[in-house]
Amino acid sequence: MNFLFPARIPDRCALVLDGRRVEVMVKVSARARSYRLSVPHHGDPVLTLPSHGRWKEAEAFLHRHEGWLAARMRRSAPRTPFADGELVPLRGAVHRIHATGRLRGRVDVAEIDGEPSLLVPGEAAHLARRLTEWLKAEALVDLSARSAIHAERLDVTVRSVAMRSQTTRWGSCSSTGRLNYNWRLVLAPPFVLDYVAAHEVAHLVHMNHSPSFWKTVERTLPDMSQGRSWLKANGKLLMGYGQD
Numbered sequence: 001m002n003f004l005f006p007a008r009i010p011d012r013c014a015l016v017l018d019g020r021r022v023e024v025m026v027k028v029s030a031r032a033r034s035y036r037l038s039v040p041h042h043g044d045p046v047l048t049l050p051s052h053g054r055w056k057e058a059e060a061f062l063h064r065h066e067g068w069l070a071a072r073m074r075r076s077a078p079r080t081p082f083a084d085g086e087l088v089p090l091r092g093a094v095h096r097i098h099a100t101g102r103l104r105g106r107v108d109v110a111e112i113d114g115e116p117s118l119l120v121p122g123e124a125a126h127l128a129r130r131l132t133e134w135l136k137a138e139a140l141v142d143l144s145a146r147s148a149i150h151a152e153r154l155d156v157t158v159r160s161v162a163m164r165s166q167t168t169r170w171g172s173c174s175s176t177g178r179l180n181y182n183w184r185l186v187l188a189p190p191f192v193l194d195y196v197a198a199h200e201v202a203h204l205v206h207m208n209h210s211p212s213f214w215k216t217v218e219r220t221l222p223d224m225s226q227g228r229s230w231l232k233a234n235g236k237l238l239m240g241y242g243q244d
Helices: 057-066 066-075 124-154 185-189 190-202 211-220 224-237
Strands: 014-018 019-029 036-038 046-048 085-091 093-099 109-110 115-120 160-164 172-173 180-182
Touching: 014 036, 014 057, 014 190, 019 190, 036 085, 036 185, 046 057, 085 115, 085 185, 093 109, 093 124, 115 185, 115 190, 124 160, 124 185, 124 190, 172 190, 180 185, 180 190, 185 190, 190 224
Parallel strands: 019 046, 093 115, 160 180
Antiparallel strands: 014 019, 036 046, 085 093, 109 115, 172 180
């Protein structure tokens, strides 16, 4: 008796688009009702299968949409890796990355020939990691402070604040008071970070995006529209920093 086993669903696959190899992440979602292809703000495209999906069908779906994916990839934000000589914003001000070559020490902010700079010690191979960890620490300080201020204004309790590297969101809030933020917010002007902090803390009052929720955000941050508009216009570019 012959048995036919379904093809194993891989964690990722690859396509060649415009002469370039593109990795595609593959995931199975119980919420998905059909095959879906998406392109996050940064990172690899994602092919989503419903729980009853078959890999052969998903693969055929992916190939049918190669043209669409290629077009989306061309419009996606450029990636800016953290490397010696690259320009990167910090709290809205552009800085140039300088590898100091020193084996010890911490990341420092200084001016070199009148240009704001980020001085990163350590071996070149570890520069991106060291700068990312430093930026996460800076983001944690800023977002913890702003979250505390908005929590006091709205009379709610924040249990914890953590940094994440989400690909499609700037923050999240649990009903238990745990806030997660995208560390790249520290790259943006402070009023943008402040808006996201106000937004997430307001979810401790309303766990939705109802008119009451937006009134709550505005109550703790009357000029919330400034940060919201900036993020809509520039968020995709911001997500591209720190990616190889």
